[in-house]
Amino acid sequence: MTGLRRVAASAPARANLIGNPSDLYGGAVLGCAVPLRARVALAPAARLELASGGDSVGVAGPDDLALRGDRFDVARAALRAELESQDALPAVRIAYDTEIPFGSGIAGSTALLVALLRALAAWRGEAPSPYALAERSRATERRLLGVACGWVDHYLCSFGGLRYVDLRGKERDDAPPGSPYATVEDLAPYVPRLPFVLAFTGVAHHSGSVHAPIRARWERGEPAVVAAYQRMTAIAREGKAALLHADWAALGALLDENHALTRGLGGSADAVERLIEAARRAGAPGAKLAGAGGGGTIAVLWPDPDAAPLERALRAAGAASLYRPAPVQGVRLEETP
Numbered sequence: 001m002t003g004l005r006r007v008a009a010s011a012p013a014r015a016n017l018i019g020n021p022s023d024l025y026g027g028a029v030l031g032c033a034v035p036l037r038a039r040v041a042l043a044p045a046a047r048l049e050l051a052s053g054g055d056s057v058g059v060a061g062p063d064d065l066a067l068r069g070d071r072f073d074v075a076r077a078a079l080r081a082e083l084e085s086q087d088a089l090p091a092v093r094i095a096y097d098t099e100i101p102f103g104s105g106i107a108g109s110t111a112l113l114v115a116l117l118r119a120l121a122a123w124r125g126e127a128p129s130p131y132a133l134a135e136r137s138r139a140t141e142r143r144l145l146g147v148a149c150g151w152v153d154h155y156l157c158s159f160g161g162l163r164y165v166d167l168r169g170k171e172r173d174d175a176p177p178g179s180p181y182a183t184v185e186d187l188a189p190y191v192p193r194l195p196f197v198l199a200f201t202g203v204a205h206h207s208g209s210v211h212a213p214i215r216a217r218w219e220r221g222e223p224a225v226v227a228a229y230q231r232m233t234a235i236a237r238e239g240k241a242a243l244l245h246a247d248w249a250a251l252g253a254l255l256d257e258n259h260a261l262t263r264g265l266g267g268s269a270d271a272v273e274r275l276i277e278a279a280r281r282a283g284a285p286g287a288k289l290a291g292a293g294g295g296g297t298i299a300v301l302w303p304d305p306d307a308a309p310l311e312r313a314l315r316a317a318g319a320a321s322l323y324r325p326a327p328v329q330g331v332r333l334e335e336t337p
Helices: 073-085 108-123 130-144 152-159 207-219 223-244 248-264 270-282 308-316
Strands: 007-018 028-044 048-052 055-059 092-098 162-166 183-186 196-200 286-291 297-301 321-323
Touching: 007 108, 007 152, 007 196, 007 223, 007 248, 007 286, 007 297, 028 108, 028 152, 028 223, 028 321, 048 073, 073 108, 073 130, 092 108, 108 130, 108 152, 130 152, 152 162, 196 308, 207 223, 223 248, 248 286, 248 297, 270 286, 270 297, 270 308, 308 321
Parallel strands: 048 092
Antiparallel strands: 007 028, 028 092, 028 162, 048 055, 162 183, 196 297, 196 321, 286 297
């Protein structure tokens, strides 16, 4: 774009607090941003180049956008999406980095993809709504990266904050973007303190590998699978009310029920169960998987302002990292020199 020297964008991680993964099945999820961000910067260059972590690779044309199973695949998919609506690829250097641990189950790949798509849109002089950006990001991850995924991660990375996201009408895996948009509620003004601690198991995992076989069972109409996701949707609604009323006993029981359903469908793992057991022994009213089935991160309800006892118990049980969800801003353009 004429006169444009540099564009930068970032997007936050997210934690699904309750209701997930019903978003793959037209359900509802209450989730929150996490104050870790993926960042992307675009600058004019003689040719298109991708750079991250000290490595770089040139892109001469569409053939160079085939997936290779490396750190540049998310950028390749974003550029393939770009080619679907643009005549040519931009001559830019796309550099990116992230604070979000790979495979930690707090939407690190999605945050990077959302930031990339926002930066590319800004380079073209466009400012898509967070609804449109979330839908485009999800379509890119599903079609061009081939990941079995839902919608809520893309909405939370785009909107940020503390949100209740209703996905009814979005049961179809191949639904065109925006048909319909999700309904997104902002709960942050009504929740003065968010009493959750997040613990990364240290087991990096690709959530799509867990979701794909369960999705196949749902599409076959297995009664137990269908009923589980219907119940998770109801749990999200009930959990929203419990959070707004600060009813920690009720919310804890709902978290445990949500996780029991996930476990019953094969979405948990030993590392997850070990951290959840440690949290319960420390006195947590409830805990569940927050993302990346088979590993990833758990969300622990901890109403006590002093979280030190919980943190000690989680670290002793093998937690690799601890985080706090916070209603930080969603995708945004950054100041550039």
